[in-house]
Amino acid sequence: MQKQLAVRIGQCTDSGQKSMNQDFHGAGLPENYLLQQKGVVCAIADGISSSNVSHIASETAVSSFINDYFSTPESWSVKTSAERVITATNSWLFAQTQQSQGRFDKDRGYVCTLSTLVLKHDQAHLFHIGDARIYRIQGQQIEQLTTDHRISLSSQESYLSRALGVGQKVEVDYLKLQLYPEDIFLLMTDGVYEYLNQGEILAALSADQDLNQVAKCLLQKALANGSTDNLTLQILQVDALPSQAGEYFDPQYKDLPMAPALQSGDLFEDYVVKKVLHQNHRSCLYLAQDAHSQQPLVIKVPATDLQQQPNAMEQFYLEEWVAKRIQNDYVMRAYPQRSAKHYLYQTFEYIEGQSLKAWLKQQNQTVEVAKIIDIVEQVAKALNAFHRLEMLHQDIRPENIMINAASQIKLIDFGSTSVKGIAEFQPEHADLALGTLAYMAPEYFLAKPAGSCSDQYSLAVLTYYLLTQQLPYGTEVAKCTTKKQLKKLHYYPMSQYRADIPAWFEAAVQKALHSEAAQRYSALSEFIYDLKHPNPRFLKQQKIALIEKNPVLFWRNLSLVLILLIIGHLLLRYF
Structure with a gap:
């Protein structure tokens, strides 16, 4: 039976000798699907004593982090989700500070520390601002994992060098660690850790009792040792780590039987089957009609043989998972379902038109550059929708782009998509290269990390290809497994196939095709802009040497010159 991450949490807070408790803490311990997708969260915050509103800042920081973190897109990584939430919280607190007495004295504003711990799959993610601390205990060893953001002026005076609500931006320390069974994490404010020693902590944890009671006992010990501040402590113990991620990352698919073979006129679930649109060894696509709304849709059913191929089935599940989460005019959408499924299938919107590959074959003449730019710009907008959700499409090719009579495109086929949030609990699939070799970036073949520049x-x-129906490096890229081999790649200029390709346009495409990811455009929008507008930098570049622009013509001309020189030499010698 597949195990899930199992943890126990104990926590306690106390105002201590102060009349107001400016600390705040919280934890989120979801179950099942959300536990796998987002993990377990603990957060602790400490207000500053000079502010009479910092308790509001502490509560806001912790509550916002826990609530908003679980509301971030499932496709985002832990790091992206947490940092976006912290950034938004800091902006809100800073705005409140600017509208209060703290505008002129930040020590009286909506200011607090924040330290959070997220456990997902077999990794621990720490985010830290301020002087609360996070420790890890392994065996009988206590290790401090965070660094205090505090500057001491003297033994009696110090101040926070970093806190939420102080400025428009905040720097967050981030640390990722491998989890192990029986790991124990402690989150403490300074009112606790300054008044406890390691022996007292280990002794309390060795007692066989509820972790909430352990936290309470440790707070009482810190008070007895002379703590004069607010006290907050969280204890999180890892009891079990999840087994290797199963092939099902979405529970709705588990145990569903395969759909039967369908024929025109069949009533399947809530849909009337019209005809077969496409069929291959992996799946069958049916054109259908919603029996209630009369809207057309596409039903996708996996081939029976796919059941014996876990990776292929995961690609099948992934397609609908992605389609449900991307709402973009240039991306195929999942068709909404009215009721629970009884079979294994997917539903998508029906797209009028044909694939870009079929469209290209039907063109009776060379397609204008402006027309291709329009198509490419639409594909870029679709890709931006993926990248905003930390997804990479990874299979951009003419067969995966639909185009209608109005030249509007839709990006389809998400089975090769890489999703950061899923890769964190399915790490064995994180680096799989599933696209089409001729269109894949060199980093895939060098086993280097892929990014948005790979889709670029x-x-x-x-x-x-749309302009020349050729490939820029032929088929050589897929053969390159070292940087040395990459440097020997020969780029074939588009101008040798088409005379109407401007040099600045060629330079923009060549930059996006650079064998090193770091040398490509930093954003797709920059690439599209340079396709539409001559980049002055490209205009100033020296003209491409003939041997680079057209090597065949170069050697032909050189041979002709050599022949003429030989003939001339012979004439001079004998006459």
């Missing part, structure tokens, strides 16, 4: 490379290959 594929988009540039698509641009090149």
Whole structure:
């Protein structure tokens, strides 16, 4: 039976000798699907004593982090989700500070520390601002994992060098650690850790009792040792780590039987089957009609043989998972279902038109550059929708782009998509290269991390192909497994196939096709802009040497010159 992450949490807070408790703490311990997707969260905050509103800041920081973190897109990584939430919380607290007496004295504003711990799959993620602390205990060893953001002026005077609500931006310390069974994490404010020693902590934890009671006992010990501040302590113990992630990352698919073979006129679930649209060894697509709304849709059913291929089935599940989460005019959407499924299938919107590959074959003449730019720009907008959700499409090619009579496109086929949030609990699939070799960026073949610039490379290959129906490096990229081999790649200029390709346009495409990811555009919008507007930097570049622009013509001309020189030499010698 597949195990899930199992933890126990104990926590306690006390105002101590002060009349007001400016600390705040909280924890989120979801179950099942959300536990796998987002993990377990603990957060602790400490207000500053000079402010009479910092308790509001502490409560806001912790509550916002826990609530908003679980509301972030499932496709986001822990790091992205947490940092976005912390940034938003800091902005709100700073705005409140600017509208209060803290505008002129930040020590009286909506200011607090924040330290959070997120456990997901077999990793611990720490986010830290201020001087609360996070410790880890392994065996009988206590390790401090965070660094205090506090500057001491003297033995009696110090101040926070970093806190929420002080400025428009805040720097967050981030640390990721491997989790192990029986790991214990402690989150403490300074009113606790300054008045406890390691022996007292280990002794309390060795007692066989509820963790809430352990936290309470430790707070009482800190008070007895002379603590004069607010006291807050959280204890989180890892009892079990999840087994290897199963093939099902979405529970709705588990145990569903395969859909039967369908024929025109069949009533399947809530849909009337019209005809088969496409069929191959992996799946069958049916055109259908919603029996209630009469709207057309596509039903996708996996091939029976796919059941014996876990990775292929995960690609199948992933497609609808992605389609449900991306709402963009240039991306195929999942068709909403009225009731629970009884079979294994997917439903998508029906897209009028044909694939870009079929469209290209139907063109009776060379397609204008402006027309290709329009298509590529639409694909870029679709890719931006993926990248905003920390997804990479990874299979950009003419077959995966639909185009209608109005030249509007839709990006389809999400089975190769990489999703950061899923990769964190399915790490064995994080680096799988599932796209089409001819369009894949070189980093895939060098086993280097892929990023949005990898989709950019594929988009540039698509641009090149739509204009020339050739590939920029031939088929050599897929053969490169070292940087040395990459440097020997030969780029074939588009101008040798088409005379109407401007040099600045060629330079923009070549930049997006650079073998090194760092040398490509930092954003897709920059690439599209340079396709539409001559970049002055490219205009100033020296003209491409003939041997680079057209090597065949170069050697032909050189041979002709050599022949003429030989003939001339012979004539002079004999006459």
